[in-house]
Amino acid sequence: xxxxxxxxxxxxxxxxxxxxxxxxxxxxxxxxxxxxxxxxxxxxxxxxxxxxxxxxxxxxxxxxxxxxxxxxxxxxxxxxxxxxxxxxxxxxxxxxxxxxxxxxxxxxxxxxxxxxxxxxxxxxxxxxxxxxxxxxxxxxxxxxxxxxxxxxxxxxxxxxxxxxxxxxxxxxxxxxxxxxxxxxxxxxxxxxxxxxxxxxxxxxxxxxxxxxxxxxxxxxxxxxxxxxxxxxxxxxxxxxxxxxxxxxxxxxxxxxxxxxxxxxxxxxxxxxxxxxxxxxxxxxxxxxxxxxxxxxxxxxxxxxxxxxxxxxxxxxxxxxxxxxxxxxxxxxxxxxxxxxxxxxxxxxxxxxxxxxxxxxxxxxxxxxxxxxxxxxxxxxxxxxxxxxxxxxxxxxxxxxxxxxxxxxxxxxxxxxxxxxxxxxxxxxxxxxxxx
Ligand SMILES: Cc1ncc(COP(=O)(O)O)c(C=O)c1O
Numbered sequence: 001x002x003x004x005x006x007x008x009x010x011x012x013x014x015x016x017x018x019x020x021x022x023x024x025x026x027x028x029x030x031x032x033x034x035x036x037x038x039x040x041x042x043x044x045x046x047x048x049x050x051x052x053x054x055x056x057x058x059x060x061x062x063x064x065x066x067x068x069x070x071x072x073x074x075x076x077x078x079x080x081x082x083x084x085x086x087x088x089x090x091x092x093x094x095x096x097x098x099x100x101x102x103x104x105x106x107x108x109x110x111x112x113x114x115x116x117x118x119x120x121x122x123x124x125x126x127x128x129x130x131x132x133x134x135x136x137x138x139x140x141x142x143x144x145x146x147x148x149x150x151x152x153x154x155x156x157x158x159x160x161x162x163x164x165x166x167x168x169x170x171x172x173x174x175x176x177x178x179x180x181x182x183x184x185x186x187x188x189x190x191x192x193x194x195x196x197x198x199x200x201x202x203x204x205x206x207x208x209x210x211x212x213x214x215x216x217x218x219x220x221x222x223x224x225x226x227x228x229x230x231x232x233x234x235x236x237x238x239x240x241x242x243x244x245x246x247x248x249x250x251x252x253x254x255x256x257x258x259x260x261x262x263x264x265x266x267x268x269x270x271x272x273x274x275x276x277x278x279x280x281x282x283x284x285x286x287x288x289x290x291x292x293x294x295x296x297x298x299x300x301x302x303x304x305x306x307x308x309x310x311x312x313x314x315x316x317x318x319x320x321x322x323x324x325x326x327x328x329x330x331x332x333x334x335x336x337x338x339x340x341x342x343x344x345x346x347x348x349x350x351x352x353x354x355x356x357x358x359x360x361x362x363x364x365x366x367x368x369x370x371x372x373x374x375x376x377x378x379x380x381x382x383x384x385x386x387x388x389x390x391x392x393x394x395x396x397x398x399x400x401x402x403x404x405x406x407x408x409x410x411x412x413x414x415x416x417x418x419x420x421x422x423x424x425x426x427x428x429x430x431x432x433x434x435x
Contacts, residue, residue, distance in 0.1 A: 014026065014388075015027040016032075018047075019034070019046035019047060020045075020046050020047040021045045021046060021047065021411070021413065022034050022035075022045055022046075022410055022411050022413065022414050022415075022418055023046075024046075024393070030391065031391060032388070032391055032392065032393050033391060033392045033393065033418060033421055033422070033425075034046075034393050034410065034411070035392050035393055035394050035408050035409075035410050035418075035422045036393055036394055036395035036407065036408060036409050036410070037273070037409045037410050037411050038273055039268065039395065040209065040210070040242050040247065040268060040269075040358065040395060040407065040409035041268040041269060041272070041273040042272060042273040042411050043245060043246060043247065043269040043272050043273075043315070043319065043324070043328075043411055043412050044272045044315055044318050044319060044322075044324065044411060044412065044413065045411035045413045046273075046411075048272075048274075048314075048315075048318065050314055050318065051272070051274045051311050051314045051315055051318070052274075054073075054310040054311060054313070054314040055274060055275060055307045055308075055310055055311050057310065058071070058072075058073040058306045058307040058309070058310035059306075059307045062306055063306070063307075064305070064306070065306055066299075067095070067299035067300070067301075067303040067304045068299065071306045071309070073306045073307070073309040073310035073313060074095070074304055074306060074309045076309070076310070076313040077095070077304075077309040077310075077312050077313040077316075078093055079313075080312075080313050080316045080317060081093055081279070081281070081316070084316065084320055085245070085251060085316060086264070086281050087255075087260055089260045089283055090260075090261075090263075090264055090281040090282060090283060091281075091283070091284045091287070092281065092282040092283070092284065092286065092287035093279065093280075093281055094109075094279065094280045094281075094282070094297060094303075095277065095278070095279045095280075095303055095304035095309065096267075096277070096278040096279065096280065096300060096303045096304070097276050097277060097278060097300055097302040097303050097304075097305060097308070098267055098276050098277070098278045099134055099241035099265070099266075099267025099268060099278050100133070100134025100135050100136045100139045100267075100278075101134075101136075101278055101300055101303070102241065102265045102266065102267050102278030102279055102280050103133045103134045103139045103142075103203070103237075103239055103241065103265050104134065104136055104138055104139055105265075105280045105297070106201075106203075106237045106239075106263045106264075106265045106280045106282075107125055107138065107142075107200075107201065107203065107237065108297070109263055109280065109282050109286055109290065109297070110125070110200045110201035110235045110237060110262075110263060110286075111123065111200050112289075112290050112293065112295045112297070113200075113235065113285075113286045113289050113290060114200050115293070115295065116289040116290055116292065116293035116295065117289060119197070119233075121197055121198055122197065122198060122199060122200040122233075123198065123200060124159060124160060124194055124195075124198045124199050124200060125142055125159050125199070125200060125201055125202075125203050125237075126159065126160050126161065126162065126187070126190055126191060126194065126199050126201070126202045126203070126234065127142040127143070127144060127159050127160075127161050127162075127202075127203050127204070128144055128161055128162050128163065128164040128187075128202075128203075128204050128208075129144025129161050129162075129163060129164060130144045130145060130164055130166075130208060130211040130212040130215075130398075130399055130400075130402045131143055131144040131145065131164060131203075131204065131205060131208060131211055131212070131239075132144075132145045132148065132205075132209060132210065132211040132399075133203060133205075133239055133241075134241075135148070137152070137155060137156060137157075138157065140152060140156055141156035141157040141158070141159060142159055142203055143211070144161060144164065144211065144399075145211045145399045145400075146399050146400030146401070147399045147400055148399065160190050160191075160193065160194035160199070161190060162183075162186050162187040162189075162190040163183060163186050164183075164204075164208050164212055164215060164217075165179060165180070165183040165215065165217035165218060165221050166212065166215055166402070167179055167215075167216075167217075167218065168350060168351050168353075168362065168370065169370060169402075170182065170183075179218045179221075180217065180218035180219065180220035180221040180224060181220065181224065183217070183218075183221055184220075184221055184224035184225050184228060187202070187225055187228060188228045191228070191232050191234060196232040196233075196234075197233075199232065199234045200234070200235065201234060201235040201236065201237045201262070201263070202225070202229055202234055202235070202236050202237065203237045203239060204236070204237075204238065204239065205238075205239045205240070205241075205242065205243060205253070206222065206238055206240065206243055206248075206252070206253035206254040206256070206257075207243050207248055207253045207256075207354070207355055207358060209241075209242035209243065209358070209397075209407070210242070210360075210395055210396070210397035210398075210405070210407045211397065211398070211399050211402075212397070212398070212402060212405075213353070213360035213361070213362055213397040213398055213402075213405025213406075213407060214353050214354035214355070214358050214359055214360035214397075214405075214407060215353070216353060216354065216355050219257065221257075222254065222257040222259050223257060223258055223259050225259075226259040235262040235263060235286075236261040236262050236263070237261065237262070237263040237264075237265060238252075238253075238254050238261035238263070238264050238265065239265050240252050240253055240254070240264055240265060240266050241265060241266060241267035241268050241278070242267075242268055242358065242409075243358060244264075244266040244267075244268070244269060244270065245266065245269040245270055245316065245319065246269070246319055246324055246325035246328050246356075246412060247269055247328060247356060247357060247358050247409060248328070248332070248354075248355040248356035248357070248358050249325065249326075249328045249329030249330075249332050249333075249355060249356025249357070250325065250329070250356070251325055252264065253355070256355065262282065262283050262285075262286060263280060263281070263282045263283070263286065264280070264281045264282075265278070265279070265280050265281075266278060266279045266280075266281075267279070269315075270312050270315075270316075271308055271311040271312040271315055272311070272312075272315035274311035274314075274315060275305065275307060275308035275310075275311040275312070276302075276305075276308060277304075277305070277308040277309070277311070277312050319412070322413075324412040324413065325412070327412050327413070328356045328357045328412040329356050331357060331412065331414055331416075331419065332354070332355065332356035332357045332358075332359065334416065334419055335357065335359055335408065335414075335419045335422065335423070336352065336354065336359055338419050338420060338422075338423040339352045339359060339361065339422075339423050339426070340352050341423070342423040342424060342426075342427045343361055343423065343426065343427050343430070346427060346430055346431065346434075347367065348363050348364060348365065348367070348430060348434040349361055349362070349363060349364075349367065349430065350362045350363065350364040350367050350370055354408075357408070357409055357410060357412060357414070358407070358408075358409050359407070359408045359409075360397055360405045360406060360407040360408065361405065361406050361426065361430075362398070362404065362405050363379055363380065363383065363404040363405070363406070363430060363434065364404065365434075372401075372403055372404055373403075373404055373434075375400075375403060379403075379404045379433060379434065380396040380397065380398055380403065380404045380405060380406055381396050382433045383396075383406055383426075383429045383430055383433050383434075384396045384406060384429075386429040386432055386433055387406075387425050387426060387429040390425045390428065390429060391425070392421060392422060392425040392426070394406045394407065394408060394422075394426065395407040395408070395409065406426060406430075408422060408426075410422070
């Protein structure tokens, strides 16, 4: 039998024949608790008939239509987004077919906005380390993700970068009260070093996803960064591919703090895993500047695919009807408490952290010095593999010097007994691998 999964390592093949709620079923009938919602994607769970029907209807009515034209499903998604999800400041919508494309489109909007205003020298994007923004050459270049850049380094553009707030490992000390100011000033310095008139935008996740293992910044960080970016004319592109649409217990991750980005990027949970889809949302000022310029915003052939838009409109409606954002906040708190109680006493757990239903555990060889295990020990991947043997799927995280994190992002419908299993199986797997 030939394999269809060539990009992945041989031996890692799983074969799933069905999925329902928060469970996957393998071809040989094993039930797997999907504690990661796939790649932190499945936010309403598997097998929702309403979404299946919406996709079927769109496919029946019109299979493919060029992205700039409207279909009822595209209109429905635009209406749901603007009436129920996006803040009034972000009125322009551009739909892509995935996260990397959406990030890249966001970057292009920022560049074209500045070029339209006569600032063509603003050609640099400031990014942060650790971070992840996608797998195309541009987004991989911007990602502070050493492991996913390996073998590509010579072809990747090197962009200016600032450190991502990492309270556990803050150079001022663990959970230092001045950490927000420290990291905000580090970002200011990165802008100054690169040349303030050269930076088009800051690209950042509000809460860092798997690359940093759910790193939540201190409360004063984002408002300070907003001020600094305003001061230097730098746009903020918020990468909410992982954190968007309720994952962290608010509609978007940035909404935990009092500021608004200029461009917002989404993917993953937008269509809940029922279809591939991404989206970029920009301010009216950016939209108008590009409208009045001679520049095009080019589409990808499969951007805003009609069936995928139908899926997303239905998924977002279900999230609202079932109040699943509030549920993500509530179940996220419970998960954090259960993880804390079961995992913190283990001698290898440096921290349990996250917000809402994006939670992670960082594993080290010595929690006092925070010394990680050697990279060659491949601890996070081994924990994930061991847990899979116990019937639970977690998402490995961390990269390079920031490593050995295990991330969780189940569907917002997850029940208390699933949260108990997630804490128990993770503790057991860590003990078995590290002990
Ligand atoms: C924060 C963030 N940005 C961008 C991406 C890239 O999205 P995609 O894999 O859909 O291209 C990801 C994927 O993990 C992500 O987590």
